[in-house]
Amino acid sequence: MALVPGSPEEANDLLTGSPEKTCLLDGSDSSDVDQGLLDDLELNPFDGLPYSSRFYELLKQREKLPVWKSKYVFLESLLDNQIVVVSGGAKSGKSSQIPQWCAEFCLSVNNRHGTVVCTQVQRQTAVWLAMRVADELDVNIGHEVGYVVPFENCCTNDTVLRYCTDEMLLREMMSNPLLSSYGVIIIDDVYELSVSTDVLLAFLRDILLARPELKVVIISPPGLSSKIVSYYGNVPLVEVESAYSAEVVYTSAIQRGYFHAALRLLFEIHHTQEKGDVVVFLACEQKPLTDFQQEARCRNPTMDPLSPLPLYPHQSLPNTAIRGAWTYGIVIDPRRKVVLTTMEFAEKDMKPFLTPKVEESNLTSMVLFLKRMDIAGLGHCEFINRPDPESLMQALEDLDYLAALDNDGNLSEFGIIMSEFPLDPQLSKSILAACEFDCVDEMLTLAAMVTAPNCFLDSAQEGDVTKPGDRRKFLHPAGDHFTLINIYREYETMKISNASEYDIERWCQDHGLNHTALEMARVIRAELLDTMKRIELPVSDPAFGSDENIMNIKKSLLSGYFMQIARDVDGLGNYIMLTHKQVGQLHPHSGYCLNQNLPEWVLFHEFSVAERSCIRIASEISPDLFMQLVPQYYFSNLPPSESKELLQKALDASAPPAPQDDCEDDVETEDEEQEQRCSVQ
Template sequence: MEFLTFSPEIHCFSELLDCSDGDEEEILEFGDDLQLNPFDGLPYSSRYYKLMKERQELPVWKVKYTFMESLLHNQIVIVSGDAKTGKSSQIPQWCAEYCLSASYRHGVVVCTQVHKQTAVWLALRAADEMDVSLGHEVGYFVPFESCCSTETILRYCTDDMLQREMMSAPLLNSYGVIILDDVHERTVPTDVLLGILKDVLISRPELRLVILTAPHMSIKLQNYCGSVPFIRVESKHHAEVVYSCSIQENHFLSALRLLFEIHHSKEKGDIVIFLACEQEIEKAYQIIKQEQANLNPDLGELIPVPLYPTKRDLIPKPNQDKQKCYKKYRRKVLLTTSFGESLIWIKNVTFVIDVGVERRKVYNPRIRADSVITQPISKSQEEMHKQILGMSSSGKLFCLYPEEFTHKEMKPDLPAKIQESNLTSMVLFLKRMDIAGLGHCDFLSRPAPESLMQALEDLDYLAALDNDGNLSEFGIIMSEFPLDPQLSKSILASCEFDCVDEMLTIAAMVTAPNCFLHAPPGTEEIALTCWRKFSHPAGDHFTLINVFNAFREAAADSTNQYYSNEKWCRDYFLSCSALRMAEIIRAELVEIMKRIELPISEPDFGSQENVLNIKKALLSGYFMHVARDVDGSGNYLMLAHRQVAQLDPFSSYCNSRRIPEWVLFHEFSILEDNSIRVVSEISPDLFMKLTPQYYFSNLPPSESKDILQEAINHLSPVSAMKEEQKTNSDNTENEKYHQPPTEQRCIIQ
């Protein structure tokens, strides 16, 4: 497996874990008969025995015999454990031993993770502890990256990747043990897997399901699964908790102030700060880097490590060289949110700072947008933050709120994400699984009926459902793409409009992290000048194509690709890792297109016809994301509801100070300042040509709708007839979509 290269700013895995010095590694003397590793048939290394001693000190090791007995005689085993007890690293290895004892006749082991960073880190750790090669006996597969082979017997993956694997192998016949980790995080894919696997277990009596969770989920899972073995693992140490005397006026500044006080106290140990949102992670990272120059060098160096729970970015890989020895003390400061505790893998965390509040997105199906709410964390989250210190006998948790705040303001648990998320992709997956007879999902927490109906309605508008509410052939093709259904629809429409090459680039760029970096203070105008070179008059989608193409050209012109790309991106205030991720995503999408035998047109970016075709493809998927400037000053009113938003500051229209009247946007978020992101200009005529007539008829009355109706009236009778046929058909091969829907068209299975 050839690893990718990464930005030197990203801390690599060897810095996040406490590794041995290497030179002091214990050398064991063996007799004539060397003990062989049963997984690869090679003699164990001395490092294996060293790590085995450390593994046996983990709290989870005490329950190994009980776990193995339970796994042998039961289909489902629940393991409830505190954080940092070793359950995520050790139990998958024990399951591999179980499958080895059965000669893999029932399959191998797969372990799901919520975060892709965790899946990669655990695979690295398991390969090291099992004394095997990463990518061979142990591997991982995460979105847009795989490090597995036919020899892999233990696979770590993200929960959404296992879900996608079920589409082609509904019964997951290649696996003998399936482990769902971090079930307490209640992500949508994990909840769906839990519900569907109950039916898979009935079809495959030999299959084993292991559920790993935090203690607060134990009773709910026992009630859900019935009479199954339950194993409890407790940590060794209990942290000292220090509460604040009052609520902090500014929790962010209070957290940073406390960080520097701890550092000046000269007490050793790494620090974890749980902040309210990912924007605060970035802000704290920049402040710590800036303040480093003003700190007393005798105190040592502060190393800020941002850990983003939701960021789609490249994953740092380990250095192959031995870790350098530093004369100066280096203290790591891990910055994350309340949902990032599973990302923390360093051993010597001595201090945890918890701000006690979080900002999280809650999806509103009525306006098809995320709202961001600020509220106290839950009691279960606070308890898990304490457990980060489970490996330290002298750790302290500093809560920036009084103890009474815990009892009065904090809820026991937060709602499951399935009750707060856009469910369109989930419903598309369940409809796909229904083809294999596994569409029924016994939800641990029932989704909101309004969200399910909105998801069904959206899929119906996108022609993914037939008149009976089942998945259409067109919907089956859409489900093949690991993208939002609207983006998948735009890609399929681009096949008709001969702009596949450009649409794949757009899809990759909007799926990858934002490529435009926040310019340091004092350089904002320079950054705007640089970005202006990429601006396209047609809009942001086209500007993203220019950025991507320029990035590729810069790489092609260089003899030293890594450093050239890094420097080029720095010069233009762009994120190199985001653009590399876009390259990876695009390559994956091209492979999917080839696999399902869809045509890929030749690039033709720049011509007027190509620009028009790209807009047609975009509107085919995003006709529900259209807004109109109602007053000429950039106040955009959503066509489908009465929400008003402004252009995102990164929009090329803000840079050029031009305000188009009608726009199509990629996403809308209700934040402190409502904004629409990735925006391109369209015309009312074009909108009416590409929008399903039954979607338009369902729009609420408004001045914007009247303007669009006038656009229809101005069409000639012959043209109007053609456009009506066009509007009612998203795919000329699927004439069943031409009929308008009835009230009973969408049926929840």
């Protein structure tokens, strides 16, 4: 069969790169092609080695995926266009197969212009997909196929296809604004509507103009595809058939006891004895499983047993159905979807997709990044989802308070340094302040601990602190931040003592600690230390434990987190935020709750309305120290409150009496002192 240069058949020959039995564009079976052609394709084009038997086993599975039917339509579109939108439902194979085809495209003879990157919102998904695709391509993970997620890079210079989180690709843009090392950029997980993905979608419009050879693929759910096609100017759309159909059934009235309603429906489905699994999404963890087991014992004993498998996705909700289920309850199996709500409620009040994060998230980190990209001439972009104007203004105001902006509203030199750290701007500011207060070593440890996953195991989180060797031994009287430093220091001591991994894991288990989280904290701290050295910032020697060091750590924290202060207004643990007057309680896992000793004023790392309005990671702070370090223009803009009045009294009490004879000079001197006091701000 002759191949016409530039034809789809030539694309097939160049892009396949493996002995796959596939359907050619003319409808014939590739097994009918001359056997000599297949012999030429027996070597893996990614590593030059013969394929293993597992490759062929997985190939048979891949060919059954719904996306496989659209392979050559997609390749034609990619060959002839700069941007392609792929639309399809879940479990169609888009996230695993399309990046492979794009990698084959970049390896083909006529298209050697860079490698392939595919973004994901969740780091776990990026890692899993990279491992799966490496297996399917018959190569080693970390070589031809790899992944880049926060604080973990599993790639080499020879990596052809890399999966990464959307935020990591944004960080790469700070040093490579046009992403010139990539020939194909794939944006996946668009349905998550994350802030980072929205920023990438906006920047890619300018990057495509600057790089005509670049190819961009957007993988979208069907409901968003038309919006994306229009956003990029009516680009080609490849639609993938869905492998699953769903039947939606509504109740006649809202179910108040949604759990028991879902349970009844579950047993009704089970009673039909149809094959398949059932997934029930609920809002709580412990009680449903107990109730399920009790109910199951009362049902028909002749039926096959139901085996419950609890899964806890927590905040990582993959789609709108799951988010809705968190409130109303959903039962799903491969053939049907049953939503326990009325049709009227579903059509009127349930949104088809998640609310875009740029409309409801704190945008301070995003605005800092945009300001950084403005230096490269890419700061102005039109978002596919419009950010909330009030959130944008608040983000600009917060960056101004953190001294990240100059008088013209551009990124200051201080702001440029802050943007170098892969952290929240407030935490970056605290690390930079630690350079002045000579406690960098401790702040790097603390930054790593609050950035890593929660270091406490579930048993400890549930308040099980009665066994010997519990985490009370780590509690520090200065607060939760210092408790985290204590934990890390003891863990690090175990590591450098050459203790075996078994002993270290056993030590973690005995103290209710998460070994994986602590190991992640070590990795994060090492990367932060490398960043400090790269930009030539001073790193102090360890001094944890002295009164001076404790005070310096608090000063460093206040330099970044002065906007996160709360006061116990009634002595019962009801803390009111200084900024927005919301009320919250210390998290039950806080050392203050364990010791039943609640401070009046606290600086906190996180406040979560979703988690019963809890304040997480809090440390006591004095009004005097707060007033010493807070930017005055921030304090003057605080809304009137009892807390503000108390802080003003603390300031007035600490101010020296003004001499009667040269008031004008005193005012000038006071302004100079204030300017010096806020130099780190």
